[in-house]
Each structure stands twice: as C-alpha cells, then as structure tokens.
Amino acid sequence: MGWASFILQGGYVDQFRRGGVLNGWENLLRQGAPWQLLIPVAAAGLLAFIGWWRLAGAQPEPTLGVSRMEGAPVSQLRASLRRERQIVTAALEVVFALATMVGCRFIIYLVLALGGSALARSTLMGVFIEALVWALAGGGFWLWKCRYLGKLESWGVRGT
16 A cells, blocks of 8 residues: 555656646645544544543443343343444454554655655655554554453453
8 A cells, every 4th residue: 555655646746747637635645644634543543542541430331232221131231242342343453454554654655765765755754644643543542442352351241
C-alpha cells in the first residue's frame, strides 16, 4: 500500500502540475498525508482511551439481542457476550492492520526520501505525523482491548 500510495501521489502531482483537474480523492492522494484525515483517527483513539479508563469499574450488561438482564439465564448472557467478543476482536484486528499499514507506509517513504526522492522527502513529515497518530490510536485501542478481554475473563466469558 505504501508503494501504491507513493506511485499514485506522484501521478497526481504530475497531473496537477500540468494543469489537470483532480477530484476530491485524487487531490487527497496528491497531498500525500493530509491532516484532515487524521481527525477521525485521533478522535477514535481518544474515545478508546476514555473507554479503557471507564471500563475499569464496568459491571456486566446485556448485549444486543438480550433485552433484560434480570430475566436472562446466565448461559444466554455468556453466549451473547461471546458473540460480542468475537465481533469486537475482529473489528480491532482491522484497526491494528490499518495502523500497521500506515507504519509500513512511513518506512517506505523514509527509505525513498533517504534514496533521494524529492516527493517522498517533501511528504515525509506528514506521513510521520500520520503514522504517529495511528500508532497512538492503536495504542489506545490495544489498552482498551486488554481491559475489555480481562473483564470478560473475570465474568467467566472466555474465547472459543
């Protein structure tokens, strides 16, 4: 993805310099690492950190599909929490894969910049900031995941 990003960026920079008109996505790719795309990532990371903090004193709650906790048998609650655990774990794997991809993109831009690419050099600081924000957000999600899985384990909900 890092190589593809760099190749697309170079193509759109050339097209823009020749006076070509770029649509929204093409213009974002031309910029390399626009800060506007980091706002949702930073917000998500902050929310994950707040969730980590608030999860410390969490009590068991019914998950989706279980209307009232008082009337539900324990086996039904645990089964719904197991499903929730699987969904949340899969979603977090996607977040970690994206953070890893952005980190790899930074490494590619760094190698290209050290190799003499003016385009990579001019974009390197933006890509570094992007990788840093993604790493911090990924760290917030990792902290939340550890506490979340620990809570589920303490309630007797183990992975399958």
